[in-house]
Amino acid sequence: FDGQAGNADDQNASEDFVQLVLELPEDLDVSVARVRFTYDASDPVAVAYNAEQDAYAPGTGSARLWMQDGNAARNGGSILDGGDFVPDGTAIEAAALGFTPTQRVVTLYAEGVSMSPEVAGLRVRAEIDPDGEGGAGFVFADAVRVTVLGVDLDIDSDNDSDHDVPERDPAEERWEDVPSDDEHPGKIILVGNADSDADSLPDFADGFDYMPGVAADNLSEGTKFVPLVLEIGALAGLSEAEIEFSYAASDPDALEATLDHPYPLPDGSLRIWRKDGSVQRDKRGVQSGGDFVASGVRYPPTALGFQDGRVTLYVEAVRESQQTADSSILVSAYPNGQGGGLCCQDRVRLTASRMELLLNTVCLGEPIETSVLCVTKLPEPDESGRTYGTGRGAVAAYTIRIHDPREGFTVARVGDQDVAIERVGGVYTNPTLFLCILPEDQDIVDADKQYQLRLDEVVAQRYSASVLPDAEDADPASWTVTQEGQPQVSVADGVLTVNTVDVEAAYAARITNGALWQTGKYTVVEVRFKIVGHGAQGQDGALRISVGDQADHWEIGIRPDRFVHYQGGNRAEIPFPPAIGDNGSLLDGQFHLFRFVRAAGAGQAAISVDYEATHTSNTVGGAGSGASWIEWGDPGEQVRGHVQYDFVRWWHATPGEVIYTTSPSQLIDGRDIIHLATDELEFSYNPGSKVTRHVPDPELPSDRVVGELVQEVVGEMEAEGWAPANPNDPGAFGKEVHRRTSVKLHGKKGWVADVYVETNTRKVLSIGDPPEGVPSRTYTQVDAIALDGDYTFKAGDILDPDAIEVYEIKTSLKGSVDQRQHLKLKRISGGKGVRLTRSKKVYESGAYKLNRRVKNITLVLDMLSLADTAYAFVEMDKYQNEWDELERLMRNVRDAETPNEKNLYGIEAAEAMARYLSHFTPDSLGKNCMRLMMERRLMSQWDTSD
Known part of the structure; x- marks a missing residue:
């Protein structure tokens, strides 16, 4: 309407404006008469362009009067300046409006710019000044009431509000209805294929009681729809007015399960709701008392919940777009309902996208x-x-x-x-x-x-202080004791006491074994001791430990507050940090564990006191020597102390069979x-x-060792064609698997097989064979025990439950532990539970068969990325009942006769699976499997054979 030829704004292809007819009396001299209009005018010249938003906005006011209709080119200037706009409150000569002595009726054109908030809310008044400048003034008047009807449908078309209500600014208005433009796609909306509340139901089938009798689908917490604001102004006050939406609707009430699919989507790509996604909704149409706003249905404004002429609805996408902005929502208003025609429309466009993160x-x-x-x-x-x-x-x-x-x-x-x-x-x-x-x-x-997982061979020796170290029955073979003077030496209650504080004396024990020392990958020496007193002359310690081989040896003295060692003939001290003992002092009345670790051929070793508690160690160097030994005690030479010894232990590990390398x-x-x-x-x-x-826990290396050994054993048996000598012995296969696995574990670092333990005390009675003369009801056989770090035990020791993992090998199709055995093993493990290792194949009815339980567990863990970890064949026995319940429910799903029954059992099975998986992963991961259960994909792979 700028009146300049050739510009895009010269023509307006919109509907016609409303005619406003003004008639003047026959006796009025139109050559001098003036006319003045009073109304809430919106000056077209005040239209402003916002460069940042690339959008136009009108000036204030709700209407315009024009000399031309809406489909004609108009000049936006005032009629007083040669334009076509009739301004507010300005005297205009009648002739300028088109009046002549013979033309007493003139038609003007009214354009609505903003909606009237109420019916007849706009007043247009025409006043006549009959004599112009003669002084009579405006003495005649007439007025009409006008209702500017309109609908304004708004969505976040410029995509800067996420899931908040649209800003309803010029930018949104400008780009809300642009088809097929990648730069202006309308509102980008994500398809509701997620599971916001982790209940195994996708958001598009949740929150509106899709399945009767199931509580999980009544609410979908966390689901967010896109707000859609509709303003209708005065239309809300018209008793017969109706509003109609037209869009590609997908009726939620038409979502109906089948035996093959729990939630097949009906046609359509969008849904409009009266409530947001996290609020419980009624899937019925609004016309039936529900919350779904259907397409092609005329609604009275009261049904949609308008307040002050405005309502916020919510859009959900259920299918992705095939073309940019191909999803549109058109709103149409019918002020007189069924008896009248269409008055106004507005449209917004959306592009629905779907994002998938796939494991x-x-x-x-x-x-x-x-x-x-x-x-x-x-x-x-x-x-x-x-x-x-x-x-x-x-x-x-x-x-x-x-x-x-x-x-x-x-x-x-x-x-x-x-x-x-x-x-x-x-x-x-x-x-x-x-x-x-x-x-x-x-x-x-x-x-x-x-990273290499090996079954290293271990050679261990231990002096347990039950007798003097040079006694013939000392374990290992008797030590060589060097003694000077009259040291006070005694053994009582498994503790050796050596006191040289107040006497010129020495007492030290040495053992030599050069052959093993040289082949070991590394050597560990441990001495558990308590310093009762320290002599003033003991500048190098209350006790000293010497470790040597053909090339190097180390001498480490232990004073109450520091290490003393010699490196290259030079004396050095290492004070203890406050974390050791009582603020750095070992005179605290407690036993402490000294540890020496040295790799084969290395010129350095790590020494520590109470490393497991403090995680503090020091590195020391050695000096050349021609012997191989361990020596501990008081060898003299500035060592004086009153020391109690609990045990001395040393061992070597040599490389063994490689189980796993990566x-x-x-x-x-x-x-x-x-x-x-x-x-x-x-x-x-x-x-x-x-x-x-x-962040999952890494697998226990011991799980992989025993799990893969069992699979290796069963594979060897199948390759050999092994079959039981007595076909009627159902336990023959399991016994042979146990025997072969025990052979592979025997003498391996970190493992002890076939351990017989007194159930009530955790005392080790025997290893390898049952104890003689002991009633079987008093002990429990443990298939295998994994040792933590360098922990070891022998017959007569009390097991430390914190330093072991108890394994039970199951070889039946079910692979369960009976309740009595379970309780015994749990007691031995200190309450931690038993780790069950199941062979992937079992021998039954004359053939090797895939273990159904292992197959199903592996299937589930595959969806948590754990199928290739030790979890696939090792689990804790305390989860056994939960798994049995899950398999029962899976059989119910298999046998269901109706879609609703199948869904009900499916949800129960999904919840049972989530409970089981919670022992391996957080709840959030379990929903992957729960949803697959409901989608039947997991069900199709599940072995439900009885």
Whole structure:
């Protein structure tokens, strides 16, 4: 309407304006008469352009009077300046309005600019001044009442409000109805395929009582829809007015389960609700008292809940768009209801996208959708050689799939890191899978050290202070004792006491075994002692430990407050930190554990006191020597002390059978790496959603050792064609597996097999064979015990439950422990429980069969990225009843006769699975399996044979 030819704003293809007819009396001299209009005018010249928003906004006022109709080119200037706009409150010569002596009726055109808040809310008054400048003034008047009707439908079309109500600003208005423009796609809305409340139901089938009799689908906490604001102004006050929405609706009441699919979506891509997603909704249409706003149905404003002419509704997307902005919502208003026509419309557009974070699985043969990123725990070798180090954990590889019709996306973001994506077959995806690690584990990746799990051979010796060390029945064989003067030496209650504080005396014990020493991978020496007193002449300690081999030896004196050692002939002291003893003093009346660790051929060794409690050690060097020995006690030479000894223990480990070898680079296998620094992070590319981080515990190396040994044994038996000599002996297979596994574990570092333990006391009665002359009811046979670190035991010792893991090998199809055996083993484990190892195959009815229980457990753990870890064949016995209940419910799902019954049992089974999985992972991970259960994909793979 700027009146300049050739500009885009010269023509307006909108509907016609409303005619306003003004008639003047016949006797009025129109050559001098003036007319003045009074109304709430919106000056077209006041239209403003906002460059930042790239949008126009009108000036104040609710209407305009024009000399031309809406479909004609108009000049936006005032009629007084040659334009077509009739301003408010300005005297206009009648002739300028088109009046002549013969033309007494003129038609003007009224344009509504903003809606009237109430019916007849706009007053247009025309006044006549009959004599112009003659002084009579405006003495005649007439007025009409006008209602500016309209509908204004608003959504966050410029995508700057997320799930908040739209700002309803010019930018949103400008871009709300632009089809097929990637730069202006309307509101980007995510398809509700997530499971916000982790109840196994996708959001599009949750929150509106989809399944009668199931409470889980009544509410969907955390689900968010997109607000849609509709303003109708005065229409809300018209008793016959009706509002109609037109869109591709997917009726939630038409969602009906089948035996093959729990929630097949009806046609349509959107839903409009009266309530947000986290509020309990009624799936029926509004016309039936529900909350769903159907398409093509006319509603009175009162049914939709208008207040002050405005209502906020909520949009849910259930299917992704095929083209940009192909989902539209059109609102139409009928002020006179069924008896009248359409008065006004407004439209907004949306582009629905679907984001999938997919965990790649093996057992299912397909990726599954997840909202949890499982951190890959990389293996770390133990540099000290004392233990296996940290075993590998879950290795979870992920794919991103983004369904969005727009072009040009090249990266998605996980947290604050980019993942390269490209369009493949109409879907964006990452060409290289990625896995997640903790930021601090990048050093492990960079070092890329090999992790090797071996059954190392161990040769251990121990003096337990039950007799003097030079006695013939000392264990191991008698020590060589060096004694000077008259030391006070005694043995009582398993403690050797040596006192040289007040006498010129010495007492030291030595044992030599050079052959074993040279072949060992490393050597550990431990002395458990208590310093009762320290002599003033003992500058080098209350006791001293010497360790030597063909090349080097170490001399470490222990004073109450420090180590004293000689390196290269030079004396050095290492004070104890406050964490050791009583603020750095060993004169605290307690026994302490000295430990010496030295790798074969190394010129340095690690020494410590109470390392397990303080995690503090020191490195010392050795000096050349021509002998191999361990010596402890008071050898004289500035050592004086009153010391009690509980035991002296030393052992070597030599490399044995390799069970498992890997490295960080092998596990990563060329995949991209994402660092997960927080427990909740954004998964986004343009819109975004939240995903959760899970840091699983690494597997116990002992789990993998025993698990893979059992599988190896059964594999060898099957390859040999082993069959029981007596086909009627159901326990023959299990006995043979036990025997062969025990042989493989015998003498291996960190393991003891076939241990017979007094049930009530945890006293070891015998190892290998049952104890003679002891009633079987008083003891329990333990298939295998894994030892923590360098802990060892022998017959007669009391087991330390904190230093062992108890394993039971099960070889039946069910693989359960009877209740009495379970209680006995649990008592021996100190209440921790028993780790059950199940063979993947069993021998039954003349054939080797896949163990159904192991198959199903592996299937479940595959969805948590744990199928290739030790969890797949080792679990705690205390979860056994929960698993049995899960399998019972899975059989109920299998036997269900109706879709609703199948869904009911499916939800019970999903909840049972979540309970079981909670022992391995946080609850958030269990929902992956729960949802797959409801989708029947897990059910199709489950072995429900009786």
